[in-house]
Amino acid sequence: MLFRSKSNSAQPTVPEDDAAASRTVQAGKGHPTPKRKTSEALNKRPLVPADRKAAGKTARVAARAQRDREYQAMQTGDEKYLPAKDKGPVRRYVRDHVDARWNLGEFFLPIAMVFVVMTFAFATNAAVSTVVVLTLYVVVLVTVIDAFVMWRGLKKRILTKFGADTYLKGLAMYAVMRGFQIRRARLPKPQVKHGEYPV
Template sequence: MKLPWTRHTKDDRSQAGAPESNPSAPNQPEQAADAPGENTPEGAGGKTQGKGRPTPKRRDAAGARRGPLPPAPLTGAEARARRKALAGPKLSRDERRAQGAARRERQTQARERMLAGEEAYLLPRDKGPVRAYVRDVIDSRRSVSGAFMPVAFVMIGASLIAPAKFQVFAAPAMLVLLAAMVLEGLWLGRKVNNLVRLKFPDSTEPGLGLGWYAFSRATQMRRMRVPKPRATPKDKDQV
């Protein structure tokens, strides 16, 4: 028994009484009996056949373009040889000494110009006419903050060798000195901001940043300040 969806052959049609095709009729294109996909790029079920391998990841493809990485060295001699090959030609002792001397000379010149206050060699925090003016204001005045480090070293050394009576007064004295530094820092920040607003009315420097910059320079000893001070306490009225 044939089901409705099965293909009927010529014998089945003849048995069922179906008229056979007239041989005298014009030739008609016969339907291909082959399964779909046998002679087409489509496989069974009408699906396109794949390329047979997964698509490589981007990093794998980039690595393939660059080439494989060299294997890790197995011995110390092989590692040293590889470093020598990457370093390039070996310099003689005289050439190395000449390069080192030239490098030290450049570093010395750069430091000297930075200490002199040349704008191109200053750190970013020290650049600009506003910061230069703040340094002149601080350098032209004596402050308690500048004496903190020397006094602290003296008191610490004295507390190690002094009798116990002196050590009792050392801690309160340090607290008083710290309180004086804090009060002086607030006063310096306010004074510096007022002077900057008068001399540079178009300045966009934040007040808190200028105050902290002034206080941090005031806490340094005079000979250790970078750049070196251009003004002295005698120039107080000119700044």
């Protein structure tokens, strides 16, 4: 009669795949999974900083540095630090086109000031005052027509260069407003001379 050892008979036979899976489960990740409350507590950030005075000072310093970078970019045309309203190759193209063109709008403000002075100077002479005012209206009309012609040509250039699906919203006003500004007062500063149209 043969006798088996108790240790051998007590242990059930485990397939190799199950044994490997068991070892993987036992190995685990080396540490217990943290509770949800613990994880949420670690991720929480205070809405109000402890030292509000120091936080405010830091924010002011950061804002001042940002303004300085933007001002410098306005002078040099550095795309990296320009304000959002001036960023992008399309807006850069618009600025260069407007700056390369002789726009009647850039002379409008000085001319208008002259006409205002003339209106006061000839206030007692109704005939001359009427002529001055009508002439001013003609100047306004001509500059508006010139701005329309400028945008019409610029729009065609934009669609040709950047594609028919280019987002044009806001560009017309952007171009016209720049065209009506005195060249020296434009920001960002003009990076091209008159006649140097962008390709």
